Amino acid sequence: MTAETISVKTCEQSNINTLRQSLxxxxxxxxxxxxxxxxxxxxxxxxxxxxxxxxxxxxxxxxxxxxxxxxxxxxxxxxxxxxxxxxxxxxxxxxxxxxxxxxxxxxxxxxxxxxxxxxxxxxxxxxxxxxxxxxxxxxxxxxxxxxxxxxxxxxxxxxxxxxxxxxxxxxxxxxxxxxxxxxxxxxxxxxxxxxxxxxxxxPESPYWLIFKGRVLDAQKSMAWLRGWVDLEAVQTEFKEFYEQLIQESFKGSTEELKGWKNLKENSKLYSKKSFLWPFSLVSFVFFLSHFSGLTTLQTYAVSIFTTLEVPINKYYATIMVGVAEMLGCILSSFLVHFVGKRRMNFFSLFGTSLCFCVVATYAYLHEITILLTLTPGKELTPDDRNWVPLTFLILAAFCSHTGIRILPWMLIGEVYHNKIRAPASGFSSAASYILGFMANKIFFSMVITMTLSGTFWFYSGVSLIGLVTLYFWLPETEGKSLFEITEHFRGGTKLNNQVTNFIQMKRLKHRQNGNTGGEINSAFDNKDEIINIRL
Structure with a gap:
């Protein structure tokens, strides 16, 4: 379902400080x-x-x-x-x-x-x-x-x-x-x-409350979200929001609900380039996300660390993988506005490919072919304690979560036209989990057929091929409006690969506000933005 923007007055137009508005x-x-x-x-x-x-x-x-x-x-x-x-x-x-x-x-x-x-x-x-x-x-x-x-x-x-x-x-x-x-x-x-x-x-969403005709409750919800203020303090904003919602949001919402309920009648929308192109891109990126190795590492971490005989407790090693994933995700959240999605994902795929290649080579040289699901009955000797697989698997977890593991969730909210965004996002999410299921389900079969080293080399190769493919296929969407992005995927105006970062956007908005005597409120946004970031 399309997410509509809730307008809010800027700090200059309100007596409520920024922290109280944001909290x-x-x-x-x-x-x-x-x-x-x-x-x-x-x-x-x-x-x-x-x-x-x-x-x-x-x-x-x-x-x-x-x-x-x-x-x-x-x-x-x-x-x-x-x-x-x-x-x-x-x-x-x-x-x-x-x-x-x-x-x-x-x-x-x-x-x-x-x-x-x-x-x-x-x-x-x-x-x-x-x-x-x-x-x-x-x-x-x-x-x-x-x-x-x-x-x-x-x-x-x-x-x-x-x-x-x-x-x-x-x-x-x-x-x-x-x-x-x-x-x-x-x-x-x-x-x-x-x-x-x-x-x-x-509170409940003001949008949904208005949709259900509960106007007073919607006002109370907005007053809560604007800093726990009185209803009178949000009267002007609420009136503008209500009028905008009636004129635009219900129309867009009705179109999207129609896309869900009358999918067969509107099948032509899903046979056009504006759906097939972005859906293929998102599905391919989800494939890379799951078959670059981290889905199976996350699920079978204990067995993998047991098999590779890492030098610390296998459960502690699994915790380190989780910490690395979180650090990668946090780093990506801060850098993506400045570096852009393309570069973050190129780094992510190259780093993941390199790490799994090293682990695969280690397993091959040490003749580790099968995966152990039971704890070994022997104690490790000092000669057995090698930090190479542990280090590079943790680095792989970090690298993957700086880009490829979160990129498709970012793209879902950007690449689809507003008339099909809700059902198309649902299809893409379903594709992700089906691919994740396949990656985990066939892991044991891959190890039996290709050995553990061959499986890790496969993951490394998928990441490398994905990097080359996305270099030619993935446009830079960071800092671009939804209109620009959807026009690109409809075959209209092509996106360049330059990043319009957060600082540049702020300077542009500042100049716009200065040129109009402060008439433009940067908080009003009709681009219908939503970023769906998920594991």
């Missing part, structure tokens, strides 16, 4: 991010679960074979697209906040089922439930973020979504280091409860 939006997005934290924990849980159910613990009643383990590592991703299909339909009638609260119910049920599981099908069912819940949160979290934030904050607050998911994965790695998988599930069950309670303390 409510930061809090609202932070509360929303607690739900994404829960989703990230569900993504990290298979890494804890797999070694526990692989037969290494004689006291464990549930033991799975290699084929079943491959399903444990991937079935949750397969179920995410099913949740995505329902997400948009639930979000519109129920509201963004209420939908986010309801999503916590299947999350909580899944964690409780994990903790009490006595049979293998209990584990598979709970895994499916976490994936389905992750799909359900797509629409409400994305639309809520776009509708409660102002343009000057939306970009940086959108980047916190990825940080929240990575934080959830890292937290699960930490819990798995000190607790068994059942206790990890019990501790994780507290997060959905916490998320549901916190959501009572933030």
């Amino acid at each position: 409510p939006q930061i809090l609202a997005v932070s509360v929303k991010n607690v739900l994404l934290l829960a989703f990230g924990m569900s993504l990290g849980y298979p890494t804890v679960l797999i070694p526990s159910l692989s037969g290494g613990n004689p006291q464990e009643t549930i033991v799975l074979d290699r084929d079943a383990i491959s399903w444990i590592g991937s079935v949750n991703l397969l179920c995410v697209p099913l949740g995505c299909l329902l997400s948009g339909f639930l979000t519109q009638p129920l509201g963004r906040r209420r939908t986010m609260q309801l999503v916590n119910i299947p999350f909580l049920s899944a964690w409780l089922l994990f903790s009490q599981a006595t049979k293998s099908w209990h584990v598979f069912l709970a895994s499916c439930m976490t994936g389905f819940s992750g799909g359900l949160l797509e629409a409400p979290t994305l639309t809520y973020l776009a509708e409660v934030t102002t343009p000057n904050l939306r970009g940086i607050l959108a980047s916190t979504s990825t940080v929240a998911v990575i934080s959830g994965i890292l937290l699960e790695f930490l819990l798995g280091t000190f607790l068994n998988w059942r206790k990890v599930a019990l501790v994780s069950a507290a997060v959905p409860i916490f998320s549901c309670v916190l959501l009572f303390f933030v």
Whole structure:
């Protein structure tokens, strides 16, 4: 569903200071991010679960074979697209906040089922439930973020979504280091409860409230988001916002809902270049994201570190991977406005390719061919302790999250025309999780067929080929308007590869405001922006 911009007066036009204006939006997005934290924990849980159910613990009643383990590592991703299909339909009638609260119910049920599981099908069912819940949160979290934030904050607050998911994965790695998988599930069950309670303390989206005819509630929501001010303080802004929404937003929203509900009748929209070109690009980038090696490293980290006999505890090594992912994501969030998406992703793909090539060569030279799912029964000797695979796998995690792991989520909100953006974004998200499922599911088969070194060389080659392909195919979208981007993908005006960074944009807006005597309010933005950054 298209996210419409909520206008806000600039600091010069308001007596409310910048911090007070920004803090409510930061809090609202932070509360929303607690739900994404829960989703990230569900993504990290298979890494804890797999070694526990692989037969290494004689006291464990549930033991799975290699084929079943491959399903444990991937079935949750397969179920995410099913949740995505329902997400948009639930979000519109129920509201963004209420939908986010309801999503916590299947999350909580899944964690409780994990903790009490006595049979293998209990584990598979709970895994499916976490994936389905992750799909359900797509629409409400994305639309809520776009509708409660102002343009000057939306970009940086959108980047916190990825940080929240990575934080959830890292937290699960930490819990798995000190607790068994059942206790990890019990501790994780507290997060959905916490998320549901916190959501009572933030307002519903003003956009949705107006859409439902609840004008007074929409005013109260806007007053809360503008710094907890009185209704009178937002009367002028609310009137302008309301008129803009009636004239433009409902029209755009109706068109997008029509794209969902009457997909067959509007099939021509999805056979045009304006859809096929960007969808192919986004799907290819998602392919690179999953088949460059980090999806399987994140899921099978414990087994990989066990096989390579890294010189520290395998669970500590997994935590280091999570930290590296977070640091890469944070660095990318700060640099992308200045360096641009193209250069960040070229660095990301080259670094990932180099790191996996080194690890593959190490495995080949040490004749490491198969993947161990059980903890080795011997103690490592000093000669066995080699930091090369550990160092380069951690560097691979860092490099991948500076670019290729977050690029496709950025592109989703930019490359599609407004008439098809909502359904096209749903298709792209579904493609991502299906590719993630495939990457995890076939990992064991790849290792058996190509050996571990061959598998890592494959990942290295995919990254290198992706770098060359994107050099010719990927335009620079950073600092460009949505109109410029969509015109490029419709075959109109071509984008150049120059970056219009944040400082340049501020100077341009300052000159515009100076030339018009302050009549232009930079907070008003009709470009319908949204940045979908996710793992």
